[in-house]
Amino acid sequence: MPLVVKIDGGQRVITTRGWGDISESDLKQTHEQLASVPARDLSFSRLCDLSAATSVSVSDEMLEQWASDPIATPPVPHAVICTSPLVMKQVLKYVSSARRHLHDVSVFPNYQAAAKWMHLERGTGRSAA
DSSP, X not given: OOEEEEEETTTTEEEEEXXXXXXXXXXXXXXXXHHTSOGGGXXXXXXXXXXXXXXXXXXXXXXXXXXXOTTTSOSSOEEEEOOOHHHXXXXXXXXXXXXXXXXXXXXXXXXXXXXXXXXXXXXTSSBOO
């Protein structure tokens, strides 16, 4: 599966990293992983690193479903790291849909920019105040 979910309790962030070709099946499996996260962890910010993804083959309907789902997209800050033009096209559709649902989602070219926006401190395990 080219999507992996990691929970960092110190930083209060759930990170999803994707690589290669990402499909609807991959999103469904990721949703199952997120559904098993303890409820308290769903309040954690989200960081989705798609910098190693080469394509996202997901329908507009699936993107809308993902953006409106409280497990996949709870009302917490979401940072998406993306550089590929093919991936960016789908990411921007998701961002547009998520914002229609009043979610705080932004796209960044690298981890440093996303971490700064999310007020994360690298390597300390603590959020910046």
